[in-house]
Amino acid sequence: MNSAENLLRRLKELNEIGIALSRQHDISSLLEIILEAAKRITRADAGTLYLLEPEQRVLRFEIMRTDSLNIAMGGTSGVPISFYPIRLYDEAGNPNNAMVVSHSALSGETVNISDAYTEQGYDFSGTKKFDAKTGYRSQSFLAVPMRNHENEIIGVLQLINAQDRESGAIVPFSADDQQLLESLASQAAIALTNRRLIEQMEKLFEAFIQLINTAIDDKSPYTGGHCARVPALTMMLAEAVNRTQCGPLKDFVMTEKDRHELKIAGLLHDCGKITTPVHIVDKATKLHTLFDRIQLVDTRFEVLKRDAEIAMLRALSNLPSRASGGEGDVSAEAAAIRAGYEVHIRQLDDDREFLRHCNIGSEAMSEEEQQRVRRIAAYRWRDVGGAESNFLSEDEIENLTIRYGTLTEAERGIINHHIDVTIKMLESLPWPKHLKNVPEYAGGHHERMDGKGYPRGLTREQMSVQARVMGIADIFEALTAKDRPYKEGKTLAESLAILGKLKLAGHIDPDLFDIFIREKVYLDYARQFLAPEQIAEVDLSKIPGVNPDVCHGG
Template sequence: MDTAKLKAYMAQEHEQRAMLESLLNRLSDLNEIGAALSSERDINHLLESILVAAKRITNADAGTLYLVDAEKQVLTFEILHNDSLNIRMGGTSGNPIPFYPIALYHDGKPNLAMVVSYSVLRGETVNIPDAYIAEGFDFSGTKNFDSKTGYQSRSFLAVPLRNHEQEIIGVLQLINAIDATTGGVKQFSKDDQQLLESLASQAAIALSNRRLIQQLEVLFESLISLINTAIDDKSPYTGGHCERVPALTMMLAEAANRAKTGTLKDFNLTDKDRYELKIAGLLHDCGKITTPVHVVDKSTKLQTIYDRIHLIDTRFEVLKRDAEIEMFKGGKTNAEYEEAVHRLDEDREFLRHCNIGSEKMQDGDIDRVKLIAKYQWHNERGEQADFLNAEEIENLTIRAGTLTAAEREIINHHINVTIKMLEALPWPNHLKRVPEYAGGHHERMDGKGYPKGLTRDQMSIQARVMGIADIFEALTAKDRPYKEGKTLTESLSILGKFKENGHIDPDLFDVFIREKVYLTYAQQFLKPEQIDMVDERRIPGYMP
């Protein structure tokens, strides 16, 4: 073999070796890309990653990713990149794509004139060396774009995205394969085509899986919303609670996430953590679906199906009638009669006030209720009886609020039901802690809460966050049956005392004030008259 042939042979062998090495590198890239695509959770990031990967393994200058809108029978522009023109549209760029969708059919006939619609309708790859001399496709739009921008769209490669059910869900179109040696535009090679077809297959499956997961998440959250709607609609007084607590929970969690000092400096939320906490917040009161409405809606101490204070009003009228009869019979003077009526009217107003339950009852008030209870009257059967029965006394002497101890226990039982319901669900790994977060919002830092009597060290930060959110929402809620929504100053003063007595997490409370989470929440959910000027220096227990 002469020298010239030997050199030619060696050059050819070197070129083949370089081509093989390049192909192996691209195959390795393809494997890495496939792994990356399968782990991407965000749809926009995923779509962008698909296009970037497609351009990378084929060394393409530009590309567009379209998705099929089966209902409208069009291809929608999702991502558009052009390196030479420095164009980034769609996806995470924040720049909208101004082009109209591409119709797959015109008047019921398949649109085979466009490369991408042809690729979708025929389910085939389209590889065009030079659009300016190609026949069979309409490149008028492309040439119009080129004339306006000075770009030259020459080589085209369009590959349909086919999912695991063999449905075509989109199409990748690349433009202008760049020669790595000369920098000029060349045709997409067979290797380019095969690599892109492999990528398209992986991308379609990754996209379908992400869409399926997203659809399942939407379905799951819709079912949660359905439960919360049923809970809130059971009572006009708690409507919105299941919406407001999760919102406030996330506000405080994000504020804690920003903390750079103190015990919260190592608290960091990932997107998965946020989603887990969001779901826990949405489900924190799911057990209330079993709570009787008459207990939830008990707006006064004597309310059952109706407010029984009116029955007691009737009894007072009977006593006043009896006093009047006694006066006519000569058993009472007119002055004694008027004094008796005045006393009965005062007692009636007193019991009406007790029935509201808006203020904490003192020992003297309780004694007065018991004294009135001993009045004698003739009931509807004509029998002499005590003015109040034991059940009425129990209700009217409730020290705070409108619920008896038994009724309070019924309300409190919702958290046991919540935990039982949530622990029965087969949670995936990224949602494993939902029962713990949701089930801990009535625990206290000093271990005196319920249902498990956990202490601060036994609770996650997320559960402690939810505890503060639940209390503050209740204090400021404007739809409770037994009270008006408190102002910010009133609510923060109470919350500060809760910090001092070991009820809530002290560090989270300070973040709640310092980061003005309370104000962000108030501006979104409270009435203007509740949003007063807060002097943070006077909030009990607050450490700036």
């Protein structure tokens, strides 16, 4: 093969390497491709790729390969490199130009050495010790600096012992070798820098997401962690679907890009809550606004008790004096007045404790309890201005008779509005192609399979598997959460029973529920996030909707 043909072959190979570099996303694999390609096009027996650590001012060994000694360290080899980094400056701050790679990094120049044992001006003592220990003969060296798009040195590519294509003898690196390696180093530096920039942008993007979630969770001490737990459970269930080999979802497959997209959607599923008023997000009790108004109700009870005591004392003072005779009748009447007063006080104390209990919020407030609140509300009292009015205002009655939780219908509507805001926010962003489904995934976690969910009333057929996965994750996290203001976290058995009823009611995806049960996703989640007392033995035969034979024979 003549020199022109050889050069053409090398240029073609260099072009192919450039294409491979542009397609590689993993940095370790990218660096390995760079070094192996450099060795291949120059027929070098050994090579090392160093990366510059600017703050430490050192060159760090990243990948090492020596074919004839069967040495493979760093990169995807799984063998760590134990050598200390090469310092670019000594303790006095003087540049280290004694070593080939440090000189190349400091000067930005290519260093091409025919024979290390005869070369003057560089310190090859370490190389010679290596040779003496291994029987190797380090001869020709070629060190090329790697520059990024801003002309900054980001690393050095060093090759050792070029081999003659015909005889295999060790020869100096040719001018063509140097030119090709310089071209490769330039391509490699740009590819590496681009990959780093992409990773940095992805990390920055996720950091912004975490910043939003922290702001949401910090609104309330009771919902902290929700924005982290839902994505975690979403990914657990999605992975379970991905590995299932039977049932209607056996063909569902996720790539790494799909996983990343779903993770981002999970992290952003409640981003609209950043606009939800704090007093609603933080409504720990039914009467809570800026403060818990049960304290005002307590004060009114004290006023009623004071008024009752005054009325009792007045009634006693109006009794005939003993001097007028009939002491027995007077004594009996006084005792009746005092007894009536005590009964009244006990009733007021009972009513006060009842309202305090109602204020906490419960899973189901009965109609009888709601009626009792209304009866108490009809008590009359005089406020600080002396005006007589009902004991409870209409707003207080509405709040204290909330059937579930601590939110009124109006407040629940405000909370529910967060999903509209979430969708609006996410759809307004210029998502890249690999994240284009984030709004749909995140915006569907309050929809129902029967079309009765919100905000768009989508049916199962109109939703992606990922959105349906997130719907189950959001519900199960809410059921088991230990940090809600109005309830304790439910046990696994209680939560699964409710989830099973939701399956039968057309609320959640039945196929995903089957996988959730069969793959024991609930147990994996519980071990990571639930308190020990919540993780009790689960009898699946008592869970509604469980279909143990869904994959029988599949």
